[in-house]
C-alpha cells in the first residue's frame with residue numbers, strides 16, 4: 001500500500017501530485033483550520049488582563065475568518081471528490097497569555113508554510 005505523509009507526498013515525474021494526494025494534503029490543511037478555529041474561540045475568551053483586551057477582540061474576529069477558510073477548503077476537497085476531514089490538529093492551551101500567543105504564532109507559521117507549498121502543488 002502506498003503511504004503518503006504530509007512531508008512526503010508522492011511526487012510524479014513532472015513535479016505534480018495526484019488528485020488523491022492533493023485531497024489528503026488539503027485535509028491536513030482543513031485540520032489546521034479547525035485547530036485555528038478552536039484556538040481562537042478559546043484564546044479570545046481566556047486571555048485576560050487589560051493589556052490583552054484588544055488582542056482578545058482581534059482573536060474573536062480571527063475565529064470567524066478561520067471558519068470561512070475551513071469552508072473554502074472543504075468545498076475544494078468535495079470538488080476534488082474527497083471527503084472533508086472531521087479531525088482537528090491538537091490544540092495547545094496555557095494559563096500564561098504570552099505562551100498562548102506563542103502557540104498561536106507557531107501554528108500560523110506552520111499554516112503559511114504549508115499553503116505556500118500547496119499553491120506550488122496546485123500550480124503543478
Ligand SMILES: [Fe+2]
Pocket residue numbers: 033036065066069070
Ligand atoms: Fe486560516
